[in-house]
Amino acid sequence: MLEIKGLKVDLEDEDKSILKGVDLTVPAGEVHAIMGPNGSGKSTMSYVLSGKDGYTVTGGTATLNGVDLLAMEPEERAAAGLFLAFQYPVEIPGVGNMTFLRTAVNAQRKARGEEELSAGDFLKEVRAKAKDLKIDAEMLKRPVNVGFSGGEKKRNEILQMAMLEPKMCILDETDSGLDVDAMKLVADGVNALRSEGRSFLVITHYQRLLDHIKPDVVHIMSNGRIIKSGGPELALEVEHNGYTDLLAEDA
């Protein structure tokens, strides 16, 4: 599904290297988690994969089902099946959540040469999916993320994911700022989307999210590289001992 080879990335405005050769493969249907100390490059990787400005790729490749991600515009990557759940979802006053969702869903369908969803079908689908995430009609009507609590914003991200049905989902610290119940709700939303044809890359600081979203593989990222990969027990090790031992091992 997602294949990253030797990915090297600099910050565009400064002479600073963030990713220093990332190798990572997420096969179809698997859930991989990335943990790592602050500043290790986790969020940068998610932004670079989804096409945010401000970064320069100096080496390596990233492909989604064999297609070069890095050569595409952000909207093309989305249409190709990539989805990033933002750590800080953006507020957009004056644009209704429904309008936004429908525009996005139909833009992707159009880009893939599929028929656009009718207003009726869209409404039916969004209502059903919103209900599972306990997003009420009022929240759907409001402007995108405006006046949403931290938990509501994250649930809204998952709703978008559910509506857009991507192949590769990257979750950037989706658990940050969530209480236990909200985390459970978000995790249930993610688990409902797990399928053979869909993969997940879950970026998190805490093992707790991984209790709810069980990963197949856990990677540890440090200083712009993946320094260790293992099973779910690796996350537990981090939870108990921190990164010190792992970093020492790597050194």
Added chain:
Amino acid sequence: MALPQRKQDATDTRLAAVTLPNGSAWLTKARNAALGRVSVMGLPARRDEYWRFTDPTTLVDAAAIDADVLPIEDNPEFSKNDALRVVFVDGVFDAAASDDLSLAGVTMTRLSQAEDITWAADLLGTLEERGQKPVERPLAALTTAMATDGLLIHVTGQAERAIHIRYDRKNVGADVSLHHVVKLDAGTTVTVLESGAGAARFASNMEVDVADGAAFHHVRAQGRDHGRRMNTHIFTRIGEGSTFKSFTLSVNGAMTRNDCIMEIVGDDATAHVSGACVGDGEGFHHDDTVFITHDAVGCESRQVFKKVLRNGAVGVFQGKILVKHGAQKTDGYQISQSLLLDGDSQFLAKPELEIYADDVACSHGSTSGAIDEDALFYLRSRGVPHKTATTLLTLSFLAEALQEIADEALAEDLRDRLAGWLDRHQH
């Protein structure tokens, strides 16, 4: 005070070319009085304080500049709205295209046909004259003098339908002045809609007297013709517990100067004026000039103006809140913002507050900015193409102004037109 010689000469020359329209005696008196005001004040010039950002030359010159006529759309603004339709073509009343001027709750006459109408004779030109202080508005007086037609609207109850005044164009060179007077009796309501580019050069006055407890709603769309030049004035006196709300959408147009002069004279009244404009190219100049006088207790005023500018378009905002001595508990809000879609465009803003009461809350803000890159990336990361995302974010920017329109159907009509314009005007 004598005018500077240059200004005196320019004014004399221009006024010498003016022929006042014929009309009943009271109207001729009002027109002559207005012309007298122009002669005393002198016509505006670039060096005047209130014309620093907008060159009045093409509004003042004796001859109008031709402007290409865009064909009337199949569904012009507000055509889906249930309203009594009054149509002027190049400033000339079009009886065939207009509805019969009878409406429950309203008595309506055309200015050009007005005989002795006491209320109109008492009102016409008086709000304009009041509005000449403390800032002179000679173009408004000129329009009062030269207006060939317009509507005299006396609202005596709840107007059964909205009144929609449509200004169509057929002639490339028409130079038009119209003057409307609206008098709302206590406790009455009316909605007045205006649409269309009007003329190659179009001047209009609207005097609105809002008696106690009455409500006046005004929504206006100034057409889409690129070359048209327009100067409009609204003068309103707002009584106790009453509501005045006005929104203007401007799309294209070589020159637009919209003045709105509001005087709140009764306690607990509400006065809102707002506008959205979109302009593309160096040939676009758009100026909103607002003056709100608070002369009563516990009143609320809002000014919300948003301008989207690209390719060298120029936007101007001059907005003043004057809170008079004793106008306590005034709540005044003013925001003027521009979205500059490139580095060539310009927004000039002059917000002013003058407050003589000590228990008031007034806030004002003015910003210029570009499209928010984070929001743009967010939308694109969801598969929304760059162009569509820019349109959405531009509508998002304009939303606060559009929200000032109370009638959702009218707001939706204008929002759709804006979206269409934005889609057409992107690279």
